Amino acid sequence: MPPAGLTAIAVRQFRRSWVGLTGAALVGLFLLVTALAPVLAPYDPIATDFASVLAPPSPAHPFGTDDIGRDILSRVIHGSRVSLQAGLFTVAVALAVGLPLGLAAGFFGGRVDDLIMRGIEVILAFPTLVLALGITAVLGPKLIHALFAIGIVFVPHFARLIRGQVLSVKENDFVAAARALGASDLRVIRLHVLPNCLAPILVQSSFSIAFAILTEAALSFLGLGTQPPTPSWGIMLASGRGYLEQAPWLGAFPGLAIFLTVLGFNLLGDGIRDALDPRLKV
Amino acid sequence: MIQFIGRRLLATVPLLVLVSVVVFSFVHVLPGDPAVLFLGEEADPQTLARLRARLGFDRPLVTQYAEWLGRALQGDLGRSLRTNQPVTEAILQRLPVTLQLLAFAMTISLLIAIPLGIVSAVRRNSGVDLASTAFALVGFSLPNFWLGLILIYVFALLLRWLPPTGFVPPGVDVGESVRSLVLPSITLGTALAALVTRQLRSGMLEVLRQDYVRTAQAKGLSQRIVVGKHALKNALIAVVTVIGLQVGGLLGNTIITESLFALPGVGRLMIDAVFARDFFIVQGVILFLTVGYVVSNLIVDVLYSVLDPRIRLR
Numbered sequence: 001m002p003p004a005g006l007t008a009i010a011v012r013q014f015r016r017s018w019v020g021l022t023g024a025a026l027v028g029l030f031l032l033v034t035a036l037a038p039v040l041a042p043y044d045p046i047a048t049d050f051a052s053v054l055a056p057p058s059p060a061h062p063f064g065t066d067d068i069g070r071d072i073l074s075r076v077i078h079g080s081r082v083s084l085q086a087g088l089f090t091v092a093v094a095l096a097v098g099l100p101l102g103l104a105a106g107f108f109g110g111r112v113d114d115l116i117m118r119g120i121e122v123i124l125a126f127p128t129l130v131l132a133l134g135i136t137a138v139l140g141p142k143l144i145h146a147l148f149a150i151g152i153v154f155v156p157h158f159a160r161l162i163r164g165q166v167l168s169v170k171e172n173d174f175v176a177a178a179r180a181l182g183a184s185d186l187r188v189i190r191l192h193v194l195p196n197c198l199a200p201i202l203v204q205s206s207f208s209i210a211f212a213i214l215t216e217a218a219l220s221f222l223g224l225g226t227q228p229p230t231p232s233w234g235i236m237l238a239s240g241r242g243y244l245e246q247a248p249w250l251g252a253f254p255g256l257a258i259f260l261t262v263l264g265f266n267l268l269g270d271g272i273r274d275a276l277d278p279r280l281k282v
Numbered sequence: 283m284i285q286f287i288g289r290r291l292l293a294t295v296p297l298l299v300l301v302s303v304v305v306f307s308f309v310h311v312l313p314g315d316p317a318v319l320f321l322g323e324e325a326d327p328q329t330l331a332r333l334r335a336r337l338g339f340d341r342p343l344v345t346q347y348a349e350w351l352g353r354a355l356q357g358d359l360g361r362s363l364r365t366n367q368p369v370t371e372a373i374l375q376r377l378p379v380t381l382q383l384l385a386f387a388m389t390i391s392l393l394i395a396i397p398l399g400i401v402s403a404v405r406r407n408s409g410v411d412l413a414s415t416a417f418a419l420v421g422f423s424l425p426n427f428w429l430g431l432i433l434i435y436v437f438a439l440l441l442r443w444l445p446p447t448g449f450v451p452p453g454v455d456v457g458e459s460v461r462s463l464v465l466p467s468i469t470l471g472t473a474l475a476a477l478v479t480r481q482l483r484s485g486m487l488e489v490l491r492q493d494y495v496r497t498a499q500a501k502g503l504s505q506r507i508v509v510g511k512h513a514l515k516n517a518l519i520a521v522v523t524v525i526g527l528q529v530g531g532l533l534g535n536t537i538i539t540e541s542l543f544a545l546p547g548v549g550r551l552m553i554d555a556v557f558a559r560d561f562f563i564v565q566g567v568i569l570f571l572t573v574g575y576v577v578s579n580l581i582v583d584v585l586y587s588v589l590d591p592r593i594r595l596r
Contacts (some may be wrong), residue, residue, distance in 0.1 A: 004580070037337060122297065122301060122304060125297055125301050126304075126575070127572065129533075129537060129538075129553075130534050130572065131568075132555065133534075134568045135308075136556075138308050173305070214590075222541060222553060234427075235427075237427060243433060244435050245439045251428070251431050255428030255431065256434070259423060262423040266423050273317065
């Protein structure tokens with residue numbers, strides 16, 4: 001960790017930025033909804049009610065009902081869980097692969113670095129969504145495949161970021177000192193290099209979660225991600241498409257939910273980044 | 283200059299070879315037998331064996347790859363499993379629609395972003411600046427499939443100004459063709475417009491602080507010339523980078539946009555092929571789009587070196 005002084009400065013900076021605070025509030029709301037979904041949702045998200053099909057928003061159904069009478073509010077609330085899952089799982093995949101690669105490339109340099117960076121360049125050569133779609137197509141349309149695909153697509157971003165961070169950290173005197181004291185590679189990485197990579201990883205994770213939520217929704221919207229009847233915001237939007245004129249609320253609320261959540265993680269990432277390095281502030 | 287382009291071209295060759303290996307392995311190495319995927323789990327072993335033999339899947343992978351690459355280099359990407367149409371022909375048929383969509387989307391986003399970015403930097407903290415910052419933050423987080431639905435709802439269903447979906451080729455009716463692409467282009471271009479606005483604003487703010495700008499102002503040049511000639515040129519370098527980085531995103535998002543607006547482009551071809559399990563089309567489109575992306579990165583690099591000659595020396 002950076003010395004307490006720097007952390008305190010970063011926290012103070014963050015508290016002053018409306019961008020970061022708005023992001024934190026939106027993300028907080030999202031996490032709260034995800035955690036309390038069963039308590040908050042007024043109805044069962046997959047229970048159909050053919051007596052009230054395509055009902056407009058009303059006190060009984062604040063967001064209205066869909067084409068088979070399911071309560072949209074409850075589905076939006078439960079859909080947040082798929083989105084959170086998407087965000088966390090993909091970042092976990094990206095970190096699990098990207099962190100060791102980036103550490104190895106930056107720390108060992110030379111051939112190891114060349115080899116890893118070439119591989120990463122190849123993944124980066126593909127347009128992101130095209131690659132994710134291709135992987136999902138071959139593995140089959142399932143949520144887990146889609147998430148895995150998005151995670152793989154993120155690997156280069158994490159690996160490059162961590163490599164750059166390692167390259168700058170390893171020049172510091174404290175690393176030389178640790179080495180002089182006989183610390184092994186692994187110990188230097190674990191105790192000195194890794195903690196100094198945490199802040200940029202946090203920023204990148206926030207942006208990546210935003211992108212993962214967007215991509216999961218896009219793939220589900222196309223019919224290649226989450227499969228019905230699981231409530232996913234992307235699927236709800238897709239089904240709203242057919243009732244755009246008759247019942248616009250079908251797509252309006254899940255769309256708004258995706259937008260606010262993605263906005264929240266993007267703003268949070270911006271806020272943390274600005275707090276850590278005020279020079280980058282836009 | 284020529285040396286720089288030559289060097290970049292040479293560096294692209296090994297990258298493209300590796301890309302081809304990845305694309306090839308999409309159908310051949312990843313878990314799942316393409317014959318099973320295409321015919322379904324319940325297909326009988328004889329039929330499966332026949333399909334495998336017909337497609338050459340029974341031979342060693344290295345041989346298959348060499349043959350596939352050899353044919354691909356001559357523009358032969360195989361045939362569709364469903365329609366037997368050559369994959370290259372299918373792509374080229376739909377390419378004009380996608381190119382038109384991309385060109386429209388880029389034009390619209392630059393028409394919005396460049397003036398907005400300049401004004402918000404020059405009039406920092408004004409109302410325009412605030413609005414453009416909000417636009418930049420919102421535009422980037424707006425899911426384009428949702429934006430598309432909103433646009434269809436407002437401009438096609440409520441106001442009835444534009445067609446909701448579908449495409450009219452320019453050969454049939456130029457006016458209708460443009461009208462059919464307005465909503466898809468806005469859908470596709472908004473995120474880019476947001477990013478460029480933001481980048482241009484911060485680039486301009488950075489440049490406006492430089493000494494040479496102050497010198498130009500001290501010489502008594504008008505604000506218009508200082509901003510338009512001295513500052514903008516340098517701020518645009520960062521914009522070119524952003525656009526270059528975003529081409530990949532745009533290409534991916536054409537798939538969603540074309541699917542949403544029922545445009546018969548390359549992205550739609552890919553989605554349809556994914557659902558029909560037509561793997562040679564999927565493979566062909568991935569290869570085609572990726573090569574297009576790599577080439578566009580090359581062009582951006584060259585453009586970049588024209589704008590900033592220092593880059594060539596590195």
